[in-house]
Amino acid sequence: MSLDSDIEDFISCLEHERRYSDATVASYRRALKKAVDALSAQAPQIKSWEEIELSEMRILAREFNFGQEAQRLSSSSVAHDLYVLSSFFSFMIMKERLKTNPFEFIKAPKVKRALPKILTGTELAKLLDIEAKTPQELRDLAIAELLYSSGLRVSELTALRLGDYDAQQEEVRIVAGKGGKTRIVPVGSKARERIATYLKSRPLFNPVDDALFVSRYGKAMTTRAVEQNLKKLAQKAELNIDIFPHKLRHSFATELVENGADLRSVQEMLGHSSLAATQIYTNLDFAHLRKVYNAAHPRAHIKSKEHR
Numbered sequence: 524m525s526l527d528s529d530i531e532d533f534i535s536c537l538e539h540e541r542r543y544s545d546a547t548v549a550s551y552r553r554a555l556k557k558a559v560d561a562l563s564a565q566a567p568q569i570k571s572w573e574e575i576e577l578s579e580m581r582i583l584a585r586e587f588n589f590g591q592e593a594q595r596l597s598s599s600s601v602a603h604d605l606y607v608l609s610s611f612f613s614f615m616i617m618k619e620r621l622k623t624n625p626f627e628f629i630k631a632p633k634v635k636r637a638l639p640k641i642l643t644g645t646e647l648a649k650l651l652d653i654e655a656k657t658p659q660e661l662r663d664l665a666i667a668e669l670l671y672s673s674g675l676r677v678s679e680l681t682a683l684r685l686g687d688y689d690a691q692q693e694e695v696r697i698v699a700g701k702g703g704k705t706r707i708v709p710v711g712s713k714a715r716e717r718i719a720t721y722l723k724s725r726p727l728f729n730p731v732d733d734a735l736f737v738s739r740y741g742k743a744m745t746t747r748a749v750e751q752n753l754k755k756l757a758q759k760a761e762l763n764i765d766i767f768p769h770k771l772r773h774s775f776a777t778e779l780v781e782n783g784a785d786l787r788s789v790q791e792m793l794g795h796s797s798l799a800a801t802q803i804y805t806n807l808d809f810a811h812l813r814k815v816y817n818a819a820h821p822r823a824h825i826k827s828k829e830h831r
Contacts, residue, residue: 525570525571526559526562526569526570526571526572527559529571529572529615529620530552530555530556530559530611532614532618533551533555533611533614533615534548534551534552534555536614537551541796542704542796543796544678546678550603550607551607551610551611554587554603554604554607554608555607555608555611557586557587557604558583558586558587558608561582561583561586562579562582562583565582566578566579566582572612572615572620572621572625573620573621575625575628576625576628577628577629579625580625580626580628580629581629583608584629587601587604587605587608588601608626609624609626612624612625612626639770639773639776639777639803639804640770640773641770641773641774641777642764642766642770642771642774646762646764647671647774649760649761649762650667650756650757650760650762650766651664651667651668651671651713653756653759653760655720658721658724658727658728659739659752660756660759661717661720661721661724662721662724662725662728662736662737663752663753663755663756664717664721664756665714665717665718665720665721665736666680666736666749666752666753667753667756667771668711668713668714668717668718669695669710669714669717669718670768670771670772670775671714671771671774671775672709672710672711672713672714672775673695673708673709673710673711673714673775673792674708674772674775674776674792674793675695675697675708675772676768676769676772676794677746677749677750677768677769678746679697679794680736680749680768681734681736681743681744681745681746681749682697682698682743683695683697683734683735683736684733684734684735685733685734685735686733687735688710688718688735690710690715690718690719693709693710693712693715694707694708694709694710695707695708695710697794704794706791706792706794708792709792721736725737728741729741736749746768749768750767750768753766753767753768754766754767772793773804776789776793776801776804777804779792779804780804780805786798786801786802786805789801789804
């Protein structure tokens with residue numbers, strides 16, 4: 524089989540078996556296309572992945588910037604592309620199209636993954652306790668509360684229909700990805716209060732469809748609009764920080780982990796396909812505990828004294 528045909532098989536597996544979201548599949552396809560383009564340009568004699576040896580892996584190492592001399596190993600894009608290649612080679616081994624992992628030809632370094640950025644308790648309180656004075660602000664505060672309460676991705680939030688939110692059951696139904704994978708996530712009381720207030724004013728937007736959150740044109744909001752309006756809320760709250768919807772999702776997950784929620788439950792609520800993606804929040808939790816320790820333990824910062 525050709526380089527491209529193996530990749531298409533892998534992409535099909537992501538779409539139909541693992542049911543990854545469209546955005547995730549697109550990012551995998553982009554990374555693997557970069558690998559094929561690099562091999563086609565610098566090693567045109569390679570026609571199958573079985574032919575990959577040390578020289579070809581060095582080409583990929585340079586292309587993806589994960590060689591031994593690389594200086595950007597903490598970059599999230601480098602980490603992503605390295606993971607994509609590793610996942611693809613694992614797939615090829617599982618399908619018995621490769622006997623060994625090509626990464627064995629080189630020593631691929633471990634990529635330092637940046638900890639998720641979250642909002643502090645003070646920042647959250649200032650953002651979410653704003654007094655709304657317009658229907659738009661009522662809507663945007665309901666959105667902010669729901670993002671923080673339930674850990675939704677912004678794309679999932681903009682795709683919500685009226686029927687996906689159930690105030691009586693205190694939950695929201697999320698349908699994501701090409702395969703239509705569904706998950707149910709609880710909605711907290713503060714978020715329910717904000718949503719109830721917003722829904723009373725929703726007719727003022729003259730809705731033209733059943734989107735839960737609608738724009739001034741009555742249509743489902745775009746992810747870009749949600750991001751921009753969230754920044755406006757932060758400005759009104761006098762928060763001098765860079766804020767975006769995913770930071771509220773990270774804050775949601777961190778709160779759960781810090782308060783003892785098991786990782787499997789957090790994984791389910793976040794909609795992560797792999798537990799490994801959820802485990803990053805345990806690292807953030809440990810970082811938080813270390814700060815608490817350093818601030819509170821009497822011997823945390825004692826320096827040794829030289830004996831005279």
